[in-house]
Amino acid sequence: MRYHPLTSDDRRDMLAAIGVTAIDDLFVDVPEDKRLTGLLDLPRGKSEIEVERLMGRLAGRNVAAGSVPFFIGAGAYRHHVPATVDHLIQRSEFLTSYTPYQPEIAQGTLQVLFEFQTQVARLTGMEVANASMYDGSTGTAEAVLMAHRITRRRKAVLSGGLHPHYREVVETLSRIAGDVTHALPADPTATEDILAAIDGETSCVVVQSPSFYGHLIDLKPIAEKAHAVGALLIAVFTEVVALGAIEPPGAQGADIVVGEGQSIGNPLNFGGPYVGLFATREKFVRQMPGRLCGETVDAEGTRGFVLTLSTREQHIRREKATSNICTNSGLCALAFSIHMTLLGERGLTRLAALNHAAASDLADRLAAVQGVAVLNETFFNEFTIRVPGDAATVVERLADKGVLGGVPVSRLEPSRADLSDLIVVAATEVATEDDRAAFADALAAVVAEVL
Structure with a gap:
C-alpha cells in the first residue's frame, strides 16, 4: 500500500497559493518532447536475483574505457588516477x-x-x-x-x-x-x-x-x-x-x-x-x-x-x-x-608534455591516412579530423573494430550538416603507442571501405 501524505485538497491549495492550476504548469519550461508521458518500459516487478542478473547483462553490453584503445574527449577525458x-x-x-x-x-x-x-x-x-x-x-x-x-x-x-x-x-x-x-x-x-x-x-x-x-x-x-x-x-x-x-x-x-x-x-x-x-x-x-x-x-x-x-x-x-x-x-x-598534490608542479608539467606528445604522434598517424585531414595547426591533446563520408558512421565502424575513435561533431551539433564529416579526437597519457597504431590502422580500413 502506497503512503500519500497529501490529500487532493492539500495539493489544490498549494497550487492555488503559487498561482497555477495543475502540476504540469510547473514544467512548462521543459520541452514537451522531453517530458515523460507514461510509465518507463520496465518490468513491473522482479526478484532481487532476477534484477541482479538483468543489470549484469545490461552492464556487460558497455565497452569500458580501459578495455580498448580510447580516444574520446570533448569535455570528458580518460587519465590515469593514482x-x-x-x-x-x-x-x-x-x-x-x-x-x-x-x-x-x-x-x-x-x-x-x-x-x-x-x-x-x-x-x-x-x-x-x-x-x-x-x-x-x-x-x-x-x-x-x-x-x-x-x-x-x-x-x-x-x-x-x-x-x-x-x-x-x-x-x-x-x-x-x-x-x-x-x-x-x-x-x-x-x-x-x-x-x-x-x-x-x-x-x-x-x-x-x-x-x-x-x-x-x-x-x-x-x-x-x-x-x-x-x-x-x-x-x-x-x-x-x-x-x-x-x-x-x-x-x-x-x-x-x-x-x-x-x-x-x-x-x-x-x-x-x-x-x-x-x-x-x-x-x-x-x-x-x-x-x-x-x-x-x-x-x-x-x-x-x-x-x-x-x-x-x-x-x-x-x-x-x-x-x-x-x-x-x-x-x-x-x-x-x-x-x-601528488603531481606537484613538475608532475603536472610532465603529464601535460606526455599528453601533447601522444596527441602529436596520433595526429601525424591519422593525417597519413588517405582521405583524412587534420584541421588543427595548434592543439594540446585534442584535435579535429575530417573524414570521407559521415563521421558518425565512421566512429561506429571504428567501434566495431574495437577502437573508440573520438566524438563525431554531428552528435553535439546535429543541425549543422556541414560539420557531419568531422571527428574530435583526444589522446592522453594512457593512449599507448600500440593504441595509436591500432587507431590509425582501423581508420585506414574504415576509410578504404568508404572510398
Whole structure:
C-alpha cells in the first residue's frame, strides 16, 4: 500500500497559493518532447536475483574505457588516477564530510577547500578561486551572470569554439534571466573574427582555449578589445591538464576563468559527478558565486580556517545572493586536490608534455591516412579530423573494430550538416603507442571501405 501524505485538497491549495492550476504548469519550461508521458518500459516487478542478473547483462553490453584503445574527449577525458586518490577520499573523515554548515567545527573540510582554492588560483593565474562549482558548464553560465552583475550589461558574446553543451547551458540560463546571448557559428578551423562581435553593449566575451575543436587561442587581443569597451573576458577550458603546458588565462588578461577539473583525480563515470573550477580577480570577489574559504588565527593565535564568503540563497540577505548554488562538489574537489598534490608542479608539467606528445604522434598517424585531414595547426591533446563520408558512421565502424575513435561533431551539433564529416579526437597519457597504431590502422580500413 502506497503512503500519500497529501490529500487532493492539500495539493489544490498549494497550487492555488503559487498561482497555477495543475502540476504540469510547473514544467512548462521543459520541452514537451522531453517530458515523460507514461510509465518507463520496465518490468513491473522482479526478484532481487532476477534484477541482479538483468543489470549484469545490461552492464556487460558497455565497452569500458580501459578495455580498448580510447580516444574520446570533448569535455570528458580518460587519465590515469593514482590509487592513492581513491584510498584517501574514502577515509571516513573525508567521505562523511558534506558541507560546512557549522564551519567553525569543520576545520578539516575548510582546510582542504582552502588548499583546493590555492591550487586552482595558481593553475589559472588568477588572484582568488572559490570552493568549486558543480561542473564546467554550469560554472560557465554562472560566470556570465557574474559578468552581467559587474558590468550592469546584459549581452554575452560566445565564441564558436565554446563547447556546444556549455553554450546551451549559458543560453538556457540567459533566456530565463532575460539576458542576451550572441553565439558565433561553430568554428572548426579557428578563423572566426570574435573581435568584430564585441561592442559597447557587450558585458562579456566567452572564449574556450583549447577550444572544443582543439585549437589554442591567443586570449590577449580579445582581452584588450573587451576591456577597451568595458566588457570582461571569460576564459573557459574543458581539459585542465592543458594548464600545465600553456600560459595561464589570467596572464593573458582573463577576468574570470572557469572550466572542468574532471581530468585531475576524477575518472570517467558515465557523465559525472564532475567538479567545476572557478577563479577571478580579487576586485570581483564579492560577485563570485559559491563559497570562499579563508585562513585566519583564533583568539590564541593558532592557525585556523573560516568560511569567508558564502552569499547564497539559503543565507541571510538571500535576495542579494550571487547564486543558487547550494553546495560545492566537495568529494570531487578533494580528489582533485589530492591528485594535484601528488603531481606537484613538475608532475603536472610532465603529464601535460606526455599528453601533447601522444596527441602529436596520433595526429601525424591519422593525417597519413588517405582521405583524412587534420584541421588543427595548434592543439594540446585534442584535435579535429575530417573524414570521407559521415563521421558518425565512421566512429561506429571504428567501434566495431574495437577502437573508440573520438566524438563525431554531428552528435553535439546535429543541425549543422556541414560539420557531419568531422571527428574530435583526444589522446592522453594512457593512449599507448600500440593504441595509436591500432587507431590509425582501423581508420585506414574504415576509410578504404568508404572510398
